[in-house]
Amino acid sequence: METGAPGGRSTDQRTPLIVVCGLDQDQTAATAETVRAGAPGTTALLHHDLHRVGDGFLDKRVRHRDRDIDSTVELVHGCVSCTLREDLLPELRRLSATPGVEHIVLHLDPLVEPEAICWSLQQVPVDGRTVDEDVVVHAVLNAVDGARWLADASSEDTLADRGLGGGTDDERTIAQLAVGHAEFADAIVFGPAAEDGWTEVRTREVLRRLAPATAWTQLDGLDVADLLARIPDNARRGDVDGAHGPLLRGQPPMEPDSGVEVLLFEDRRPFHPQRLHEALDALLDGVVRTRGRAWIASRPDSALWLESAGGGLAVGDAGPWLAALPEQEWTQFADERRLRASLQWDEHYGDRAQEIVVITHDADAAEISRRLRAALLTDEELAAGRDVWAQHQDPFEWHSDDCSDEDPADADLDPARGSGGC
Known part of the structure; x- marks a missing residue:
């Protein structure tokens, strides 16, 4: 089967994958089924239901040619992320190799x-190779409940507060999921x-800024x-940015x-x-992202x-x-990062710079800017030099998480760490 994805992708032999996500379970399920029924050719649907995760199980459904195959998957050493990786990824490879799919x-x-x-x-x-050798992300669709999305995206509620959660160590918030789903999407349904x-107007204005490179439609009358076809050429289609990637697409x-x-x-x-630590409070009230x-x-x-969603902040x-770093070590980083650094290089600071994007819906953006600017070193502090800077009290706790399979040359942050991981 020879397929060509929209948006200028080259033609290849991989099976196109459409990912459907969303907070409202019924709306997301309806969107996924509509896409399955409306996609060209024969389409299989795969779903892992996490509602029994507290009992140590996932419920899996594979739908192909209007046949449902249901099974139960036991959690791998209690870790949702690992279980999904060890079951979902091989299942995608199996489906991609299934005749007629x-x-x-x-x-x-x-x-x-x-x-x-x-x-x-x-x-x-x-089995020695990544699954993107067999499937290619055609699009990520986010099912959005217009009546609730803005409240969820600005909420302080944790998953546990809503009776959800991927494990005892899953401290994510509802806002993290709502914002993360929309921000990574290629289309919003x-x-x-x-x-x-x-509320409807403000929700759409937030989404225009959070996910500008998306196509929009209504679930009622969805033409897949x-x-x-309307997804923009600059949509991400599954591309994952590291910490030094673009802050807005x-x-x-x-x-x-x-x-x-x-x-x-x-x-x-x-x-x-x-002073920065104290100024960060300004990013938690009336800020979506x-x-x-x-x-x-x-x-x-x-x-x-720095990353915030609603009332939650991560550093x-x-x-x-x-x-x-010595210049000979720069080759381990992406070409895009090295090019951007060279274009913005400063005689004194190199590529060091403050670059922060804030999307507000109920806050004074000018006041946030003022508070961040007041946290910068003054002229006198700047002139004191690095030996003095090193003595400033540092309230930030930076640590690395080793539960990751990443190649440091490819990404600086592993977004899989935030999904109820090890």
Whole structure:
């Protein structure tokens, strides 16, 4: 079978995969079934249901030619991520090799993030090779409940607060899932609109900024072929960005609308670690999303990764700045990163820079910018030099997580770590 994915992909022999995700289980299931029925050719559907994960099991369904094959999968040493990897990935390979299967629809449980699955397709070997040698991500579709999505995307509720969760160590929030699903999508499928027109308008304005490189449609009357054809050429189609990848894809509206605004904070001088720590509170109220790279004076060799969704904030180690490494070691990093660094290179700081994107829906973006700018080193602090910077109190705890199969040359952060992992 020779297939060509839209958006300028080259023709190849891999089986196209359509990933369907969303928080509302019924709407996501209806979207996945509509896509299965409407996709060209014979399409198989795969779904792992996590509602019995607390009992140590996953329920798996494979639908092919209107036949449902149900089975139970036992958790691998209590880890949802490992179980999905060890069952889902081989199942995708098996379906891709099944005669007559021309497309596969992967219906994700609400707890499973599409970015983690796509990362696993590209990075986790099964029998010595990765599954993306057999399947190619055609599109990621996000089923969005227009009546609830904005409240979920700005919520402080954890999965446990909603009676959900992928394990005792799964501390993710509802906002993380809502925002992560939409941000990684190539197309958004809306269910019934919110009864409150103001909520509907604001939801769509947030999504225009969070996921600008997406096609939109309604579930009622969904035309699968038309939706897939309208996905922009610059959509990600399963591509996973590391911490030094683009902070926004596409061209989001930069002007405020309906109380929704995008703030791009950029500067060359470093943050004072303690003042930055205090300023981060401004990113937790009235903010839907924050993503960014920062450098702090006490750790000039390592980039700090900032990411928030709703009322939850994560801080992590984004790896070394290129300026902190011998030039012969730069080849281990992506060409795009090295090109961007060379174009923005500073005589004093190299590629070190503050680059933070904030999407607000109920906060003063100018006040957030003011607080971040006040956290930068003053002229006097800057002139004191690195020996003094190293003595600044540093409240950030940076650590690495070894539950990962990543190649450091390919990605700085492993999104699979956030899916109820080991």
